[in-house]
Every structure is written in structure tokens, then in C-alpha cells.
Amino acid sequence: MSYIPNTDAQRHEMLKAAGVQNFDELFERAVPRKLWDNTEFKMPPPLSELEVSVLLNELSSKNICTSEIISFIGAGVYNHYMPAAVNALLFRSEFYTAYTPYQAEVAQGTLQSIFEYQTMVSEILGMEVSNASMYDGATACAEAALIASAHTGRNKILVPRTLHPNYAAVTSTYLSGLPIAVDTLPASDGLIDIESAMKMIDDKTAAVLIQQPNFLGLLEDVEPIIESAHKAGALAVMVVDPITLGVLKSPGEYGADIAVAEGQPFGIPQAFGGPLLGMMAVNKNLVRRLPGRLVGKTIDSRGNEGFCLTLQTREQHIRRNKATSNICTNQALCALAATIYLSLLGPGGLKHLGELALENSHYAYDKAVNIKGFSSKFDSPFFREFVVETSVKPSKLIEKALLKGILPGVDLSVFDIGLDNCLMLAFTEMTGKTQIDKLVQVLSGL
Amino acid sequence: MSVEQLKYTKEHEWIRVEGEIATMGITDYAQGELGDVVFVELPGVGTKINQMQPFGTIEAVKTVADLFAPVSGEVIEINALIESSPAIVNSDPYGQGWFIKIKIADKSELKSLLSYNEYLPLIKG
Numbered sequence: 001m002s003y004i005p006n007t008d009a010q011r012h013e014m015l016k017a018a019g020v021q022n023f024d025e026l027f028e029r030a031v032p033r034k035l036w037d038n039t040e041f042k043m044p045p046p047l048s049e050l051e052v053s054v055l056l057n058e059l060s061s062k063n064i065c066t067s068e069i070i071s072f073i074g075a076g077v078y079n080h081y082m083p084a085a086v087n088a089l090l091f092r093s094e095f096y097t098a099y100t101p102y103q104a105e106v107a108q109g110t111l112q113s114i115f116e117y118q119t120m121v122s123e124i125l126g127m128e129v130s131n132a133s134m135y136d137g138a139t140a141c142a143e144a145a146l147i148a149s150a151h152t153g154r155n156k157i158l159v160p161r162t163l164h165p166n167y168a169a170v171t172s173t174y175l176s177g178l179p180i181a182v183d184t185l186p187a188s189d190g191l192i193d194i195e196s197a198m199k200m201i202d203d204k205t206a207a208v209l210i211q212q213p214n215f216l217g218l219l220e221d222v223e224p225i226i227e228s229a230h231k232a233g234a235l236a237v238m239v240v241d242p243i244t245l246g247v248l249k250s251p252g253e254y255g256a257d258i259a260v261a262e263g264q265p266f267g268i269p270q271a272f273g274g275p276l277l278g279m280m281a282v283n284k285n286l287v288r289r290l291p292g293r294l295v296g297k298t299i300d301s302r303g304n305e306g307f308c309l310t311l312q313t314r315e316q317h318i319r320r321n322k323a324t325s326n327i328c329t330n331q332a333l334c335a336l337a338a339t340i341y342l343s344l345l346g347p348g349g350l351k352h353l354g355e356l357a358l359e360n361s362h363y364a365y366d367k368a369v370n371i372k373g374f375s376s377k378f379d380s381p382f383f384r385e386f387v388v389e390t391s392v393k394p395s396k397l398i399e400k401a402l403l404k405g406i407l408p409g410v411d412l413s414v415f416d417i418g419l420d421n422c423l424m425l426a427f428t429e430m431t432g433k434t435q436i437d438k439l440v441q442v443l444s445g446l
Numbered sequence: 447m448s449v450e451q452l453k454y455t456k457e458h459e460w461i462r463v464e465g466e467i468a469t470m471g472i473t474d475y476a477q478g479e480l481g482d483v484v485f486v487e488l489p490g491v492g493t494k495i496n497q498m499q500p501f502g503t504i505e506a507v508k509t510v511a512d513l514f515a516p517v518s519g520e521v522i523e524i525n526a527l528i529e530s531s532p533a534i535v536n537s538d539p540y541g542q543g544w545f546i547k548i549k550i551a552d553k554s555e556l557k558s559l560l561s562y563n564e565y566l567p568l569i570k571g
Contacts, residue, residue, distance in 0.1 A: 288485065288487070288505075322512075
């Protein structure tokens with residue numbers, strides 16, 4: 001099929017029908033003079049393919065890639081090793097060029113890959129049902145609030161100050177057109193203030209959101225919050241870092257009603273913060289509120305195993321304005337990357353990866369807090385990320401360290417959470433002792 | 447109580463009034479139009495419902511429809527059998543397939559409901 005929608009002859013015919021000589025005349029007659037913008041565009045001359053290639057390479061070389069430096073950037077998007085098999089399989093054109101057919105069941109391979117994804121996600125999150133994925137962790141978090149409100153018939157969502165600020169902002173945006181109030185649970189010392197939480201959770205609360213580990217990398221005391229949510233008839237929504245789940249308790253084990261996670265650590269590059277992968281799982285009692293797609297396994301009229309979209313017509317085709325959500329798609333390619341990644345890793349690999357992140361971050365912490373001008377900000381247990389207070393502005397530190405090939409972390413002053421002289425460092429299997437020693441050496445010398 | 451003694455809504459629901467209590471379900475015509483019922487979402491006991499406002503949903507294989515309250519009042523009982531075997535809505539719509547029992551708030555609302563003879567023309571032709 002040609003992507004040029006019409007021929008010169010057809011255009012001529014259209015102009016003739018409109019009674020004009022050419023397109024300029026058409027626009028002159030169609031658009032009132034006063035609306036014309038007469039700015040002269042200074043467009044560069046046309047370039048050859050070779051010239052375009054040189055230009056674009058020149059531009060892209062201005063980026064700093066994590067393969068060229070040592071990065072401790074995290075805050076929701078992490079630098080993990082991507083096994084070669086992930087992209088080798090992912091970039092098969094059957095996967096990356098395909099848009100799901102409108103009769104989804106025609107693409108049994110796609111549906112099977114989504115089914116496998118759902119199976120892995122439910123196992124990791126410890127929940128009964130996973131959907132086919134969502135855009136990212138932040139929108140999954142917002143959708144969880146919608147489920148909770150629809151399920152409980154209540155309209156207050158409690159969002160802790162320790163939730164990723166971007167997640168909190170996306171949740172507020174999602175709920176802004178609805179009669180749902182978003183209240184902030186205060187924090188003390190980097191953790192949810194349990195006493196305030198107990199007071200704020202009441203019979204109007206639809207859901208309490210809890211991030212574990214929280215935005216600052218710290219481990220929240222999850223149990224009493226979930227218990228008090230349930231006592232009040234509210235749902236508990238947990239936001240987790242899936243890399244930690246080989247080591248930490250899963251949302252299911254904590255008794256969460258809805259679990260959401262950012263799936264990016266599973267074989268998806270940091271890539272300027274996207275595309276990402278929203279994971280979402282619930283227990284069976286909420287399955288009819290689950291937004292997006294859900295793939296089921298069934299048997300056809302001849303007794304053969306097959307895969308099909310389940311409960312989808314109800315939400316999008318029939319419920320329409322009354323549906324929990326109007327997301328009609330999923331993040332298929334990123335979900336496939338995660339599926340391939342997890343199948344390579346296995347449960348043992350996931351646990352090992354979590355242990356490496358944990359060990360590396362603690363090795364680094366002990367060293368970092370002893371560097372002159374750096375001090376520990378919080379005392380609570382953390383998993384793979386920690387915050388240090390710095391005597392020099394973090395933005396200055398980052399600028400200087402970059403010249404020595406180190407991206408030392410995230411400057412928390414970019415978030416409006418009152419942590420202005422704070423730097424947050426993240427650790428993965430990519431930042432072992434060698435990289436950490438180099439970090440400490442560079443930070444000590446600044 | 448026979449179908450002639452029940453009261454009906456234009457939304458193809460029936461109620462059986464016994465004193466202060468109304469038992470509610472959907473008509474045989476409605477179950478036939480919907481096809482195989484696979485799920486019914488009902489409010490919890492204690493929920494206050496308002497006449498002709500949606501209070502739940504009924505889901506068949508190919509469609510989902512709202513359930514409208516025939517009278518205002520408080521839900522005092524829900525049919526637990528519907529959750530485990532929603533097909534009873536198809537097989538016994540006036541009997542085992544009832545949905546909820548409502549404590550009627552205002553008996554004068556009953557006047558706005560249809561008698562059997564008034565309901566019949568709605569499902570003919």
C-alpha cells in the first residue's frame with residue numbers, strides 16, 4: 001500500500017471541484033486574512049540521507065548514555081543489565097511491528113505472550129489476577145484509586161507524602177474531573193506517620209496508597225496501615241519496586257487488595273524515563289473492576305487450547321461512561337520485554353538480583369555517609385536507594401561528578417517535597433564495589 | 447403469589463410487596479432478552495436506594511445492564527444464591543432468581559408502578 005494518499009490527477013480533480021487553481025488559492029480563500037501568520041520560516045536546505053545521518057549522530061552524541069558512565073540515577077527508573085536475548089526476541093518484526101488486530105483472537109501468539117506475562121506478574125505480586133499491563137506505574141497507581149472508589153462507593157483517597165511525587169501528581173490529575181478527594185498522609189522522618197494515618201483512615205476512605213520501598217528508598221511499616229484500612233472498609237493499594245520482590249514480602253503477602261508496580265527494571269531501558277510498563281494485579285473479588293485488557297486461556301469448540309480477551313466487552317464496549325476506566329490498550333511490547341526478561345531470570349535470579357541491589361546499596365551507604373560534607377538523611381532501613389544530605393548543592397555536585405564520568409544520583413530539589421539539599425542514590429547489579437569505590441573517590445575529591 | 451399480583455417497572459423489573467418489604471427481580475421477558483446471565487452486582491445490605499436510580503448491574507454473555515430501584519428504601523437482604531449460580535435468574539426469574547429485599551421507605555411510590563395488565567403491552571410486538 002502506498003502511503004501517498006492521492007495522485008496529482010486526483011488533487012487536480014479536487015481543486016477543480018473546489019473551484020480554485022491551486023492549494024495556495026484554496027487556503028487564501030478558506031482562511032481569513034487576519035488569521036494568517038506571515039512569519040517567514042527559516043528552514044535549512046534539504047539534506048541527503050548521509051547528511052541527515054551525520055547530523056542526527058552529532059545531536060545524539062550530546063546525550064550521556066549509561067553505557068559510557070557510572071550512573072546512580074534511580075527514583076523510579078533504574079539502570080539494570082539487559083540480557084541480549086531480550087532485544088533479540090523483542091525486535092523480531094512479528095512482535096514490534098504488530099498492532100493488535102481488532103479481532104484480537106486472530107493473534108494467538110500475542111495473546112499467549114500476554115497470558116504468560118499476566119501469570120508471571122500475578123506470581124511476583126502475590127495476587128490472583130493481573131491485567132495485560134498499563135502505561136506505567138504512575139497511571140496504574142491512579143487506576144487503582146479509581147477501582148477502589150468504584151468498589152467501595154466512597155470518594156476519599158489517601159496518598160502518602162512518601163509516595164513518588166510524580167505518582168501522586170498523576171493520581172491527582174486522573175481524579176481531578178471526578179468527585180473524588182485526594183488527601184495527603186503526612187510523613188515523619190521519611191516514613192508515613194502512622195498515628196496521623198490511623199486518624200485519617202475513616203469510613204469515607206476508599207483506599208490508602210502505600211509505596212514499599214517508598215519514594216525515598218525506605219521500608220514502610222505496612223501492616224498496621226493495611227489493617228486499619230481494612231477495618232475501615234477501605235482498600236489497601238500497594239505500589240512496589242518489582243526487583244525487590246525476590247527478597248521482600250509481596251503485596252499479596254501483606255494483604256493488599258490492589259498491587260501496582262513499575263515494570264521498567266525488567267528488561268526495559270531507562271531511555272529518558274519512558275516508555276515504561278505499568279503492572280497491576282488484584283484479587284478475584286475485584287476482577288470485574290480491573291481496567292484494561294485481560295487475556296484468558298480457554299478451549300475452543302474442537303477442544304483445542306486457545307487464548308481470548310476476557311471481560312473486555314463489558315468495560316469498554318458496553319459500560320462505556322460507567323466503566324471503571326477507559327484505557328483500551330496495554331503496553332504490549334514492554335510487557336513482552338518483561339516476560340522475556342523474567343523467563344531468563346527465573347525466581348532464583350530475581351532473588352539474587354534483589355540481594356545484589358540490597359548489598360550494593362548498603363556497602364555504598366556505609367562509605368557515603370563518611371565522606372566529608374555528606375550525611376545520612378534518614379535512619380530507617382532501606383532497600384536499594386538512600387538519601388544523603390549534602391553541604392554543597394546537589395546540582396553542583398552532579399555537574400562536577402559528571403566531568404569525572406559519574407552520575408551520582410537524583411537531586412531531590414527537583415521534587416517539591418522539602419528535601420532541597422538532598423541527593424538520592426540508587427543501586428543495582430550494575431553498580432558493584434568497583435563502581436561504588438569510584439563514586440566514593442570522586443565525591444570525596446569534590 | 448402469581449405474576450398477575452406482582453408490580454412492574456418499565457425497566458422490566460418486578461416487585462412483590464409483603465407488608466413493608468418488597469422483593470425485587472427481573473421479568474421473564476428481561477431474562478430472555480439478556481440471554482445467559484453470568485454475573486449480578488448487588489449493593490451491600492444497609493444500602494439506601496432511590497426509586498428509578500441504578501443500584502446494581504446485571505451482566506449477560508453479550509451485554510451489561512443497569513438495575514433500577516423499583517421503590518426507594520433500604521436493602522435488607524440480598525440473594526446470596528445469585529453470586530454462586532447467576533443462571534437461576536434465567537431458569538427461575540420470579541422465584542429463586544430474586545435479587546434483593548427492600549424495606550420500603552414510602553409506600554406511595556408503589557402507585558407509580560405498573561400492574562401486570564399495564565406491563566403486558568410493553569413486551570408485546
